Amino acid sequence: MSRLTALRKFVSPEIVFGPGARHSAGNFAATFGARQVLVVSDPGVLQAGWVNDVLASLDQQGIGHVLYTGVSPNPRVEEVMQGAELYRQQGCDVIVAVGGGSPMDCAKAIGIVAAHGGQPITAFEGVDTIRVPSPPLILIPTTAGTSADVSQFVIISSRAERMKFSIVSKAVVPDVSLIDPETTASMSPFLSACTGLDALVHAIEAFVSTGSGALTDLHALEAMRLIGGNLAGLVRQPGDLALREKVMRGSMQAGLAFSNAVLGAVHAMSHSLGGFLDLPHGVCNAALLEHVVAFNFRAAPERFRVVAETLGVDCRGLAGDQVRDRLLAHLIAFKRALGLQETLRLYGVSSSDIPFLSRHAMEDPCILTNPRQSTQRDVEVVYAEAL
Numbered sequence: 035m036s037r038l039t040a041l042r043k044f045v046s047p048e049i050v051f052g053p054g055a056r057h058s059a060g061n062f063a064a065t066f067g068a069r070q071v072l073v074v075s076d077p078g079v080l081q082a083g084w085v086n087d088v089l090a091s092l093d094q095q096g097i098g099h100v101l102y103t104g105v106s107p108n109p110r111v112e113e114v115m116q117g118a119e120l121y122r123q124q125g126c127d128v129i130v131a132v133g134g135g136s137p138m139d140c141a142k143a144i145g146i147v148a149a150h151g152g153q154p155i156t157a158f159e160g161v162d163t164i165r166v167p168s169p170p171l172i173l174i175p176t177t178a179g180t181s182a183d184v185s186q187f188v189i190i191s192s193r194a195e196r197m198k199f200s201i202v203s204k205a206v207v208p209d210v211s212l213i214d215p216e217t218t219a220s221m222s223p224f225l226s227a228c229t230g231l232d233a234l235v236h237a238i239e240a241f242v243s244t245g246s247g248a249l250t251d252l253h254a255l256e257a258m259r260l261i262g263g264n265l266a267g268l269v270r271q272p273g274d275l276a277l278r279e280k281v282m283r284g285s286m287q288a289g290l291a292f293s294n295a296v297l298g299a300v301h302a303m304s305h306s307l308g309g310f311l312d313l314p315h316g317v318c319n320a321a322l323l324e325h326v327v328a329f330n331f332r333a334a335p336e337r338f339r340v341v342a343e344t345l346g347v348d349c350r351g352l353a354g355d356q357v358r359d360r361l362l363a364h365l366i367a368f369k370r371a372l373g374l375q376e377t378l379r380l381y382g383v384s385s386s387d388i389p390f391l392s393r394h395a396m397e398d399p400c401i402l403t404n405p406r407q408s409t410q411r412d413v414e415v416v417y418a419e420a421l
């Protein structure tokens with residue numbers, strides 16, 4: 035199907051963007067008629083103080099709340115089920131999450147389980163499996179990367195099977211996303227680098243995805259400009275709120291792009307890797323990025339030329355192969371400027387793990403929109419190159 039004639043959709047939550055946005059959580063909960071809110075977060079975000087700001091805004095509206103912080107860096111099936119049980123026991127009627135991708139994904143999954151009478155979250159793996167609307171959901175991201183606060187994706191980890199699974203549905207787009215750049219100030223430079231690189235990968239994969247279109251391209255390209263132009267500066271100067279705001283907006287726009295255009299092989303392979311070794315998502319993406327771009331380039335050379343130009347690579351007079359080489363060199367240098375030079379071997383992946391990892395990557399929904407059709411053998415070769 036030609037890109038010009040294909041049907042395209044675009045889904046987004048109501049977004050409030052700007053410093054201090056977190057303080058309006060209580061107002062929004064009140065508009066949903068909330069009486070008792072389940073607030074989902076994690077111990078690090080709680081310690082940073084952002085949760086207290088949100089609880090105070092609920093108190094101001096006279097709304098009750100129950101706090102659930104039992105969420106791991108890769109949220110697990112059991113944590114979702116515990117959170118859903120707490121939601122039921124305490125008679126909650128609205129969910130608010132404050133944190134990075136983990137608390138936000140956990141909150142989305144709690145909403146699904148709560149709406150479906152406590153059915154196991156594993157029953158909802160896949161695309162469009164949700165039959166009952168979730169409770170009202172307000173998400174407050176504290177990292178500039180994951181974009182779970184605007185996306186149609188939920189990623190949950192099953193430690194028993196050493197894999198992650200995806201739930202993709204319009205029903206998990208939150209009702210409200212309160213995007214407050216101030217909250218990213220509690221990230222370490224390493225976390226800023228990892229999450230920011232994840233956001234850049236979202237923008238690139240969405241732009242070259244077979245599901246891309248005019249509505250998502252706009253956001254993907256602006257995200258590449260904002261993140262490509264400001265992330266390394268932010269890692270060097272973590273106190274610069276203006277840079278923080280630009281990277282946060284880049285992350286949001288990358289999220290709007292990938293939520294609607296879906297992703298590609300970096301994410302399919304990264305989900306498989308993160309489920310297997312319980313590694314941070316951004317680290318997995320960083321190790322895979324240039325290897326997947328090298329594999330994909332010939333399937334979408336004109337799109338990748340635009341990616342390169344948008345990231346500031348001078349492509350004038352260059353043939354396709356030269357553009358590819360310049361783009362790969364640029365991505366490697368960009369990662370180095372962020373302090374991310376890890377290989378998979380450094381994290382304990384060995385060649386004997388590759389068949390398992392590749393099998394699961396081929397089952398991930400993100401592989402379907404990768405610009406170059408991939409076989410399991412292709413994926414195995416790319417993993418081997420990233421070792």
Ligand SMILES: [Fe+2]
Pocket residue numbers: 180232233236301315
């Ligand atoms: Fe991601």
